[in-house]
Amino acid sequence: MAHGAGGKLSAQLLQEVILPAFDNEILNELHDGAKIGRLAMTTDSYVVRPIFFRGGDIGKLSICGTVNDLAVTGAEPKYISVGVILEEGFDFDDLKRIVQSMAAAAREAGVKIVTGDTKVVGRGQADGIFINTAGIGELIDGVDISARQVRAGMKVLISGTIGDHATAILAGRHGLELPEGVQSDCAPLNKMIHEMLTAEPRIAMLRDATRGGIAAVLNEIAQAANVGILLDEEKIPVREEVRGVCEILGFDALELANEGKIIAVVPEGSAEKILSVMRQNDYGRNAALIGEVVSNAAGKVGLKTPLGSVRIVDMPAGELVPRIC
Numbered sequence: 001m002a003h004g005a006g007g008k009l010s011a012q013l014l015q016e017v018i019l020p021a022f023d024n025e026i027l028n029e030l031h032d033g034a035k036i037g038r039l040a041m042t043t044d045s046y047v048v049r050p051i052f053f054r055g056g057d058i059g060k061l062s063i064c065g066t067v068n069d070l071a072v073t074g075a076e077p078k079y080i081s082v083g084v085i086l087e088e089g090f091d092f093d094d095l096k097r098i099v100q101s102m103a104a105a106a107r108e109a110g111v112k113i114v115t116g117d118t119k120v121v122g123r124g125q126a127d128g129i130f131i132n133t134a135g136i137g138e139l140i141d142g143v144d145i146s147a148r149q150v151r152a153g154m155k156v157l158i159s160g161t162i163g164d165h166a167t168a169i170l171a172g173r174h175g176l177e178l179p180e181g182v183q184s185d186c187a188p189l190n191k192m193i194h195e196m197l198t199a200e201p202r203i204a205m206l207r208d209a210t211r212g213g214i215a216a217v218l219n220e221i222a223q224a225a226n227v228g229i230l231l232d233e234e235k236i237p238v239r240e241e242v243r244g245v246c247e248i249l250g251f252d253a254l255e256l257a258n259e260g261k262i263i264a265v266v267p268e269g270s271a272e273k274i275l276s277v278m279r280q281n282d283y284g285r286n287a288a289l290i291g292e293v294v295s296n297a298a299g300k301v302g303l304k305t306p307l308g309s310v311r312i313v314d315m316p317a318g319e320l321v322p323r324i325c
Contacts, residue, residue, distance in 0.1 A: 003011060007212045007255075007287075007316035020029040029146070030224065032069040035139060036189045040041050040075035043134040049323040051128055052174040055165075055183030058131055059098035061325060062304030063105035063208070064188045066135040071190035072206035072262060074197065075137030075143040077109060078288065082116035090124040098129065109188035109192060111135070140194070142201045147224035149204035149245070152295035155271040156229060157264040159192070159278055160185065160286040162214055163242040163256035170245065173321075192281040193262065199277045205265035208258070210325055212316045215254040217263050218301045219315040222267045228297035231313065235290045254303075255316045257324045265293060 002009045019028065026034050033042035034319040063080065070077040082102070088093070106113055168184040170176065179209050197203060206223075207217045214236075214279040222229045238253045246253050260283060266274050269322070271289055278284030 002317060009317065010211075011315070014255070015251060017024040017083055022073040027276055030220070031073055031145070033073040033075065033135070033137075035073060038139050040070050040073040040137045040139055041134065042069040042070060042073075043132070046131040046133070046325060047323055048169065048325055049127060049129065050169075050172045051182055051233075054168045054258075056186035057098055057101050057127060059101035060105045061186050062133050063102050063109065064186050064259060065208075065325060066133040066155055066258075067105075067109045067111060067188045067190050068208040068262070070135045070137040070308075071193040071207055072145065073137070073139070074143040074195065074206070075139045076272070077111045077190050078113045079112055079136045080106065081134045082113055083134075084116070084118045085126055085130040086118065087126040087128050088118045088120060090128055095129070097321075100221070103187060109190055112227035140197055142203075143197050143203070145203065147205055147208050147221055148226055149202075149267050150221060150225035151204070151291055152227060152293050153268050154204060154265050156218070156231070156291040156293065156295040157271065157275060157278070158237070158288055158290050159189070159262045159268060159284045160208075160216065160260075161237040161239050162209070162258055162261060163238060163246070163253040165259040166213075166324055167242045167245050167325055169257075170321050175221070176245075178245075179241055182239060185258055185262035187283050189260060189262055189283055190308055192283050193276060195277050196264065196274055200266065200270045200274050202270065203264055203266050205263075205276070207263045209261050209263055210257050210259060213253070213255045213257055214261075214263060215252070215301070215313050216316055218313065223266065223283070223302050224300045225293075226298045228294040229291055229301045229309055230294050230304060231291035231301065232311070234306055235288055237286045237288050250265050255320055257321065259325060
């Protein structure tokens with residue numbers, strides 16, 4: 001299970017099995033989507049459990065995840081394909097609910113679902129429903145989102161509170177009672193990202209912090225760019241309820257999955273302007289500047305604590321909550 005969780009073992013799987021077999025310059029960029037000429041393309045599969053959770057469901061998740069993966073490459077998402085694998089006996093009303101949720105998310109994002117496929121497998125051969133998507137978008141002129149653009153002195157922004165999605169999934173899975181305000185942050189972020197790139201086309205890097213949370217994403221950026229990243233613990237937005245769940249269960253909020261939050265690495269002089277743009281969007285109300293890129297400790301992420309010490313934020317070994325997306 002840990003090999004599919006977006007942490008160290010996922011990276012090992014890529015480095016030892018996938019990349020040697022499929023080696024090419026487009027794949028080796030290792031972004032959330034591939035840039036092909038003036039197009040961007042991405043694909044993902046969704047196996048979340050439970051399939052309905054506070055703030056969303058597997059259908060909404062599949063569309064938002066695909067849209068966000070395209071948007072963080074610097075593209076305008078346009079078209080999505082959907083492949084559905086259903087287990088024999090899956091409830092028709094649940095399927096209709098999921099399909100309607102996908103349609104609503106696509107309308108909000110301004111994308112079209114243009115092709116797809118449906119397969120049914122025998123009872124016990126799947127877990128209700130699995131969804132695979134592929135997305136195509138048009139790259140925005142004048143934008144180059146790449147770890148190659150990351151430099152010391154740049155600032156690290158996040159679009160809002162972390163760990164909401166994983167906490168909502170955990171609550172739904174284990175019957176935990178949480179305040180109504182705690183729900184999945186699952187959302188299409190392409191319009192906010194477009195506003196950010198319009199305000200500042202020189203944004204160096206964008207990533208949506210899904211599996212492995214911001215700990216995994218920031219480690220990947222630091223390693224790909226060969227820079228250090230220093231975070232300020234007091235500036236990272238975390239809901240008190242999420243913080244409480246982490247304290248009770250021994251989780252690290254930095255490693256919890258999100259489905260509606262992006263990390264942005266931006267030029268130092270543009271940080272406040274970009275934050276202002278993010279905060280004017282409903283999905284960026286709690287955006288914050290949480291750290292900076294540094295020239296030392298290349299490939300490492302550090303966290304400055306309230307006591308003034310610095311601890312290393314390592315790449316997660318595996319997902320704290322499996323089957324999260």
